[in-house]
Amino acid sequence: MILVLVEVSPAGEAVETSREAVTFARDLSAAGGGVPIDAVVVGEPDDALVKTLATYGVRRIHALTGAAYDAYSGAAWAAGLMAVREKAGSVVVMAAGTSRGNEVLAHVGARTGLPMAANAISFHGLSPFTVTRQVVGGAALEEMQLAQRPAIFSVAGHAVEAKPADAPADGELVLETPEVADADLVARVVSTDEPEPDLSGALKSARVVVGAGRGAGSADGFDDLLELADLLEAPLGVSRVVTSLGWRPHHEQVGQTGSRISPDLYIPCGISGAIQHWAGCSSAKAILAINNDPDAPMVTKATHAVIGDLHEIIPAINAEIRRRRGA
Known part of the structure; x- marks a missing residue:
């Protein structure tokens, strides 16, 4: 099973880079003979988000709920992601190559003692599983083998175009409440200032x-x-x-x-x-x-x-x- 961390905008929508990551996961799934794709979101999603992820081919949406997930914490998100992974038995853990996606997966890699490849743009074969990733700010490409399981990597923004699947998946919603240690909440968002309008x-x-x-x-x-x-x-x-x-x-x-x-x-x-x-x-x-x-x-x-x-x-x-x- 492929597990994808999906980031959600303040408006409750899956951000574009996460939809790109799910699209990338579908290509990987097809290469593996139709391995199912599950998503992890933080907070309880509304029906529109569940439907969107289903149209992108997500079989099951695991929603991390509880006070520990009310504010962003890379370590807490990683703990929740790992709890879902261990229960579901996924062989691939993915996210978009955003600042949060890379941070959370870095925590997952550190906790599992496995390598994490950031900003992948493509994959080549499954045995051994190899990704091509951007390095030096995108000025160079590097091939990296992820032979151990789970394979942990993020997908560079715009590496693929976000596209719904040819046929929607079930999109089953599962509420999860994994416990988070106090140590995982030491570094967390404690306040948020209203951002300047995004004019970009x-x-x-x-x-x-x-x-x-x-x-x-x-x-x-x-x-x-x-x-x-x-x-x-x-x-x-x-x-x-x-x-x-x-x-x-x-x-x-x-x-x-x-x-x-x-x-x-x-x-x-x-x-x-x-x-x-x-x-x-x-x-x-x-x-x-x-x-x-x-x-x-x-x-x-x-x-x-x-x-x-x-x-x-x-x-x-x-x-x-x-x-x-x-x-």
Whole structure:
């Protein structure tokens, strides 16, 4: 049996990365001859969440309930996950490669004395079970064998597209109340401040993103880039140096410490392509780089590239788009 930790949003919905992890689990299940998939959620889910997980092929949803699970604690969540695993006898324990998913699975690995592979993007064979995972912020890939059981790993965000199963599973809800030791609650969330509005949603879900880096030149150098974004109905994403210089707000940042995007087309303009930025955009299906340095990492990795000054190229592109639209 495959056991997947599913994170739930404040609105009570399975977060996208967790739905991606369940989709990944279905591929693994199919390779293993139809091994059943169970999910673990924290807190009692509503009917809509149970139905959603059933449509994604989850046979049984184990809900961790009780005061010990009222606030987030990586160790407590791991204890509950292990209790369900031991009862259900799963051979694989998975989660999305989020900060919480990786932390909880790290606790599971430490308690079982087994290796934990973070940020897997694919698997290869079952004997021995081998995953390919992202390392160095996504700049390199590593193959890791997980020969012992349970195999413990997280799935990198956007490694697969979240898709419902061809046929829904039963989606049976089981309420679980595993005991948690006081020691597992030493590190836990004790209060939560209301977050600033998340303005990066459009960036993360966009099919086209226009990128801007140091090549913009100054805080006043974004007019043409913003016009291109408007013409393409695309959000603007920027490099870390742009936000560090105060030229653009942080919610527009793409990269290891910003948003990770996976558009159909990414158009990075004046962005050199440092490892940290590449970690946030490497999942783009196609990249059209505009840069005056033909040897820039972004240019060498791009699907297509235009070499030249963005302040000459972007206005020309905008003018051509307007001409073709008769504007």
